[in-house]
Amino acid sequence: MSNHAKPLSIRDALYEQPGPRTRRRVAIGTAVSAVLALIGIGLIVRQFYITGQLAPRYWTFLAQPTTWLYLLQGFRGTVSVALTSGVLALILGLLLMLGRTSGIKPLSAVCRVVTDFFRGVPSLLLIYFFFLVVPQYGIKLSSFWMITLPVTLAASGVLAEVMRAGVNAVPRGQVEAAMSLGMRPARIMFKIVLPQAIRFVIPSLISQLVVVVKDTTVAYVVSYPDLMQNARVLITNYDALVSMYFTVAIIYILLNYAINKLSGFVAERMGVKIIR
Amino acid sequence: MGLSELLSTYGQDYLTALLTTWWMTAVAFAFVMVLSIAVTVMRVSPLRPLRLVGDFYVQVFRNIPGVALLIIIVYALPNLRVVLDYSTCVIVTVILMGSAFGSENFMSGINTIGVGQIEAARSLGLTFTQIIWKIVIPQALRSAVLPMTNLLIAVMLSTSLGSQVPMSPDELTGVVSFINTRSTGGILAFLIAALGYVGTAAVIGFVGNRLDKKVRILR
Missing domain, CATH: 1.10.3720.10 (MetI-like)
Structure with a gap:
């Protein structure tokens, strides 16, 4: 652990080198949280969509140079x-x-x-x-x-x-x-x-x-x-x-x-x- | 308008406004603390997506101007079918901004601990949970006292955003604009409200400093 090119950030120093079981758990956790984050983004976009806020008339004026x-x-x-x-x-x-x-x-x-x-x-x-x-x-x-x-x-x-x-x-x-x-x-x-x-x-x-x-x-x-x-x-x-x-x-x-x-x-x- | 006339006409308004400011500050700060802890936990978790979301949250809400956020919550969200009443809008704005700064305070509290201590703890055989509860959290909390005191004052000052929406009862800044649009309150009308803020900030600062002196870790 001593010969890191960059000084270890405290965020990473908190965790030991993971063993196989932890690595598997982290992988699962990463996948689950990524899916949850994507669902969150999806829900926000969906809210924009169902309320009609994604309609082109609300956004086309942003393409005008004026x-x-x-x-x-x-x-x-x-x-x-x-x-x-x-x-x-x-x-x-x-x-x-x-x-x-x-x-x-x-x-x-x-x-x-x-x-x-x-x-x-x-x-x-x-x-x-x-x-x-x-x-x-x-x-x-x-x-x-x-x-x-x-x-x-x-x-x-x-x-x-x-x-x-x-x-x-x-x-x-x-x-x-x-x-x-x-x-x-x-x-x-x-x-x-x-x-x-x-x-x-x-x-x-x-x-x-x-x-x-x-x-x-x-x-x-x-x-x-x-x-x-x-x-x-x-x-x-x-x-x-x-x-x-x-x-x-x-x-x-x-x-x-x-x-x-x-x-x-x-x-x-x-x-x-x-x-x- | 003289002081006595001002106080006899609007004294009650000022008092209600001061209490409203205090109440909003207290509610907002309680939520700020809870949310900052949650965001900080996300940012130090080993799960990359959570870290990214936490970092993104902090960057967005510490850089957005309060008024811009308030306007979005008040005027834009109803178009997305999220309707909150005015005082809730103000409190939510303050909470979102405050928690970004709160999480930054906790993060820099954690950062002052130093990697060496964590490594030392591990070599002594402490488990991850022990390291977090016995080494990281006590130190991070202690060194966060002073920044959090300043944050509490900042939260109080940002409740003045309430003057930008029709609130009833008004808070301390709103009441000044209310009085001055009805009569010429002059400099006094302004100074009374300012005194409310400065006085509260002084008390918070005093208590925070005392607390900090008690718990600070001398390095």
């Missing part, structure tokens, strides 16, 4: 909200983290409260705040900012904590060494701690983008034309609700899956762990 162009437009909306929020949240999160670790008591307390607040409030509540409450004070925001700002705030709390975890991962001895060399706290932070901390958390920051993308899907509340909103328009045009919603869901799943894979890939290359 459909995909329109969805692509929405996708661009999603990406621009997600990236803007991501960048703004990165800056805000960094400021919150710096404030919290600054050692100035009042500033640190304020940043802590703000961080915990944005982490403890659902992003939908923040979206309603910008959609319903902010206009009451006579502030007019475009629908882009009405979705981008709440998503930014919700993400900044989490990012601040992720970056703080990165700062804590920098060995304490380095800070002490820098202090004994007579460096000032701010200089230590920016020259020694932060460059390493950021490196530690890059994969975690990438994986947080998934949360941002998920949060942007409520853009229809403020009628911002993102992927979901454009899909809703297509649904009213083609009267094809089930097929459209499933298609859009798959697009989102693939996008987020890709982001997670990228984060895992970067983490492996840099040899760091993903903090969630």
Whole structure:
């Protein structure tokens, strides 16, 4: 068992090398569970069929390029909200983290409260705040900012904590060494701690983008034309609700899956762990 | 609208909403735990099809946006003759998403144990059942306390999806949108609901941290 090319995963390590009887049992179990899984898939397809959802009129519009162009437009909306929020949240999160670790008591307390607040409030509540409450004070925001700002705030709390975890991962001895060399706290932070901390958390920051993308899907509340909103328009045009919603869901799943894979890939290359 | 006016008019609504949020969170989290264990068992079983189904389940439900899943359950499933009432739809959405993350937590709990311990246990002559019950599960549960605390908070936050469907009674986010569409509740109307969430999250986090300190394995 010792000369495996790949390190043994814990999943496989749990089981001994099977003997003939176990091997037979596993084979039977595999066959039975495969059949059960296929029956499950079959039942789902059958439900689609008997309710008429497999009828071509629900699916042919997906073959038209205009459909995909329109969805692509929405996708661009999603990406621009997600990236803007991501960048703004990165800056805000960094400021919150710096404030919290600054050692100035009042500033640190304020940043802590703000961080915990944005982490403890659902992003939908923040979206309603910008959609319903902010206009009451006579502030007019475009629908882009009405979705981008709440998503930014919700993400900044989490990012601040992720970056703080990165700062804590920098060995304490380095800070002490820098202090004994007579460096000032701010200089230590920016020259020694932060460059390493950021490196530690890059994969975690990438994986947080998934949360941002998920949060942007409520853009229809403020009628911002993102992927979901454009899909809703297509649904009213083609009267094809089930097929459209499933298609859009798959697009989102693939996008987020890709982001997670990228984060895992970067983490492996840099040899760091993903903090969630 | 001042605080006293707001509370005298909508105080009861807020209270009911907070209790609704708590209730939905509790129900959803109970199911999340059961389902995460089931999915995790599938994912570590020696049967390939079960592993595939488990992995697929987790990838789908941890990557789908909550709103997209809710919309599918509310609007698409009735076309497939699966009709649930609104609050059940929200709870089912939260359970499906939560259990994917829950299973991930258990899996990383199992992964921290290390292959060496399993091999050591086997060389001592422990049977498979003994290894699972005496070595794997106790350690996996202990190291899952903190992630599960965070998951409980995430489950609570995602019950805010209830504001996207007509529910009665409303939950905490729904009640804010309800109040603000009827009168100008202002920033206070929002802050009261936010306080409900932040307060609950703080209590959960505090208890979770205490529990984690008690059971954590120092490595």
